Amino acid sequence: MKNIVLIGFMGVGKGSVAREIVKVSKMVALDTDDIIESMENRRIKKIFEEEGEEYFRALERKVARWLKKSVENTLISTGGGFYKVPNLKKVGTVVLLNAPFDVIYQRILEHPNAEKKLKKRPLFQDLERARALYEERFPLYLKAADIVIDVDGKEIPKIAKEILKKVKAK
Structure with a gap:
């Protein structure tokens, strides 16, 4: 099986879905933000503060080249x-986890670790800016995706099964 690459807006559940897929399949999981933090030995937030977005995007491109060349049968969750x-499409089958902005934000607020989740996503401190970014990215996510999975109102195990079924059928 080739790689599955999860994309979607921050907070949509890519990490949670990745962990579930690993539990129910023979895949391993990688997170692109974790790889970047390991490469740089500093948090994403620090990289943005100290080097800026362009530097960070260059790191993402570097990680994507490495994934394409070196990784197989892996579930890859990505930054927003x-x-x-x-x-991207050469790295694996691209799966968009889709939910409306308000649903994503509400999920974060209802999470037992909500304060930590919000702190990790400083963009959500300015809701209008976050919403504008979501609206800007949404059509681009659709364009990048091979498969779109609506996650609103679905439990993580159901989402994971749906992804595996659709990737297998592709």
């Missing part, structure tokens, strides 16, 4: 902007 890497 990873969909922009030029060779």
Whole structure:
């Protein structure tokens, strides 16, 4: 089985879905933000503060090249902007986890670790800016995706099964 690449807006559940797919399949999981933090030995937030977005996007492109060349049968969860890497479809089957902005935000607020989740996503401190970014990215996510999975109102195990079924059928 080739790689599955999860894309979608921050907070949509890519990490949670990735962990579930690993539980029910023979795949392993990688997170592009975790890889970047390991490469740089610093948090994403620090990279943005110290180097800026362009530097970070260059790191994402580097990670995408490495994934394409070196990784197979892996579930790859990505940062919210990873969909922009030029060779994305060569990394694996691209699956968009889709939910309306308000649903994503509400999910974060209802999470037992909500304060930590919000702190990790400073963009959500300015809701209008976050909403504008979501609306800007949504059509680009659709364009980048091979498969779209609506996650609103679905439990994580159901989402994981749906992804595996659709990727297998593709």
